[in-house]
Amino acid sequence: MSAETISSPNIISLNGRVISLAHTICAYSAFFAALIVGVSLHYHKIVENAHYGYPDEWFPSVSATIGDRYPERSVFQILIALTSGPRFLLLILSFIRYSEVNSFSFNLFGLICGVIRTVTCGGWVYITSTDDHDAHDVFMIAYIVLTIPWNYYVTTSTPKRTSLRSGRFYTSISFFGLLVPLVYFFIQHKVHEVAGAYSIYAYFEWGLILLDVAFDAWSVKDLSDLEIQISSNKELSFKILESADVTFELEKKKDNDFKPISADEFNVLEIFSNIINSFIFWSVATSLPLVIWYFPLWNMGISGFELTILSYLSPVFLLIKPIRKFYTKTPQFTRILTVAFGVGSYLVEDPNARLLFISFGVIFGFLSYSNELLSNVNSPNRLRLYSVTFVLGLILSSIAKFWNYTNNPIWPIMHYENGGWNKTGILLGLIGAFLTPKTISQQPYSYKSSAPSTLFTGLGLGSLLFSIHALLTDSSTIITWVWNGYPITGPVPIHGSVSIIALLVTSYVGYTKQIQHRTLAVCGVVNGFILYAFHGWTGYIGGLFYSSFIVLSVPVYFQNAARLTPSVFFFASFVYIVLILAHVWIVAYAFVPAGWVLRERTDIVYGTSTLLLISGLLKFDQLPTSIKIKESVLKVSSFLTKILFSFAVLASIVAYQRFPLTDPKPYHPDSKLLTAGIWTIHFGLDNDMWGSEGRMAHLIKDLELDVIGLLESDTQRIIMGNRDLTQQIAEELNMYADFGPGPNKHTWGCALLSKFPIINSTHHLLPSPVGELAPAIHATLDVYGEYVDVVVFHSGQEEDEEDRYLQSLGVRDIMGSSDRPMILLSYLVTEPTVGNYNNYVSKESGMKDIDVSDWDRWCEYILYKKLKRTGYARISRGTITDTEVQVGKFVIEKDEVYSQERVHESDVEPDMRFPDMFYGEGVRGHAFHVFDEPRYYD
Structure with missing residues (x-):
């Protein structure tokens, strides 16, 4: 194939491989020239x-x-600046080169990723960690993240089955593989302060540089048949040379690579196996972010362990x-x-090693579900x-959490002492x-319609995984x-059985009926908005229909x-990770780089997820009539009905058992006497990364607390x-609960x-x-026939x-x-007086301090008015959290x-003592x- 000949004489004629070589030479020269000069001087x-x-540390980092x-x-910045010209030309040539094999939308997606990635490279190159550490890290992380779609x-x-594709693939895998030891030794340096670890x-880190540049250096092979010519009339043309000696060696596909076996024969054991496997899959997949959360939680910032999300x-x-x-x-x-790595x-x-194990569990879990879907391609x-x-396994995990007060009993934060069913799970x-079941087939089914879009399928599947994880993995989410306090105008946790049913x-409708995609899309948009915009029963009903849409x-x-x-599953997982991180950014904005971008933007994150799901639905064609519901589907539906009914009965039994009887x-x-306490509970993970709700309930009971405010409690x-966290404590101790x-x-x-009894409660955002949002609850309680107000409040950070x-x-x-009469149970971040x-x-407030002489306070305070204080104590935290419990005793006086x-x-009545x-x-x-x-009595 050749371009139209330009009659004017050429001034410059450059082969595409020259651009690739220039990019490679400039990039490597920039880094290694800086290394040589730095080591020398x-x-x-x-x-x-x-x-x-030195001598404990002997090799310099890239930064x-x-x-x-x-x-x-x-020296580095001059040479890396020279790299920018070849870099942008490389992007343009790649766009032209791949236009022959890709759709325009996918090609444009690649070009945009490449351009943004190049700009972020300039960010961490020219803004050093010395100039602005946060900005440097933001650009660096963005560059690494964007490397994933660019490499993809x-x-x-x-072209498949070529040495060029293999080279690029293994270079990319090596790049991301190095991130694991990189993070490990960074943690050894940063957290454990091990000499030589840095x-x-x-x-x-230098290995990443070598591999990153090497990945783009492979372009010298497939750009060698592109030529840039600049003619005397200044017009620019691209010419594909007929004589270019570029060939791709294709391997012959063996006919016996995959031998299909039965396609539409079902058996009971297979159904049970799929449900159990899905239950394990969701149990393991949902545990990884929870375990990751432990590390930034206790380090009060990014720890480096977050990269295990790449599992x-x-x-x-x-x-x-x-x-x-x-x-x-x-x-x-x-x-x-x-099962071995995830549940086991x-x-x-050791929390560090436990995170590593669960990461491997996630790796094999996602490999399983992806490969099993691909293996079933010949049988709609x-x-x-x-x-x-797959959905029934998800629902079974939700029932297990419903039974166990929202903790999955086979999670790695559970063990026998806190209610875990780990051995049963294994x-x-x-x-x-x-x-x-054994291999089905990987020979493509003969669909009449065209193949679906990889781009839209990947975007939608990633959004689907995120939506399920964010909203459907617990029946009370x-x-x-939609909870809005007291008086109750909507569902409470035991209505989780309704969500499950x-x-x-x-699930049954989705299996036996063919739903029009446009109808499904409208359901998603309308009910997603209702869930977001309304509270009480209206919002809940919208949430149920939105769950159905998912x-x-x-x-x-x-x-x-x-x-x-398989690339579509990799792409979907990437989208899934991006949405999870965005989901974190909306609340953790004060602790993450560029947090302001998504601060409090639930609407953007969930709106984007919904739109990506819908765009994929509208892009897909309905399945042809020839592969619509067959007799085999109808046969198995009667058996599924029994399973669905059993699950519904199980959920109803759990709800009945959890219903308060007194x-x-x-x-x-x-x-x-009214005994009130305040406790910052650190999201229910103790010092050793075990769930701590049961231990918290024991302490609250031992202290005989009638009222307690819990802070850092939204999990x-x-x-x-x-x-x-409120469900187990409230139900075990028979208390009313306001989630806040x-x-x-x-x-x-x-x-x-x-x-x-909580007569009324109002939720406030101060x-x-x-900085971070400061929540508060203003509640009115019926205390022995008198109304007493209680305010629970968490102030912002010290820096703000x-x-x-x-x-x-x-x-x-x-x-x-x-x-x-009023009590404030609070976290104020201030010194007394x-x-x-x-x-x-x-x-103006009318409030008094429970003990002005207690000078050793910074965070937790108890204030009161129009009550008689009869006692005050501070209880050490143990290993449950990082904050003590403060307790006050009061009686009402006219x-x-x-x-x-x-x-x-x-001198105090025994009934009123601690x-x-x-x-x-x-x-x-x-x-x-x-x-x-001293203790004043025997």
């Missing part, structure tokens, strides 16, 4: 880090080499033909490893069954794994979305994804496992538990122009002074708005007499502390 300075210098010193910094675009555009980390990208390994053939012939292998990870006590009816059993998982009905999309995407190459009663009604997010502002309100959460000042005024006004403290304790007088405990068990060493790590006082 400032070796001891550039190997030094925050913890060690220290290119950004810290003159003249190496200048280039690799999949290269130098080893630097080896892998979701494991379907990329199916692009390697021998691996795919092996997994197809032995599907039990990956299922067994999913609870046996590993089998795919349909696989889709419904046994069940192994049964499902061994029963996994959409309930907390709705999904079961939808479930009904599963068979559509599974049927289309199975008709494509009204809550205070601990000391004869003394008309209804992907990164916290979609849990509700829901997960769609973008706070870290506050909750209220009470033995007294002014937070800069303006936020905390405005919030102090807001809470002051809330407290001042009521003339009733100074600064914002004087807004909380003021004439005429308030405020006094800070302290008396011996022997429990004896917390003296001395205390119990289970909890003891009275701060006040060094």
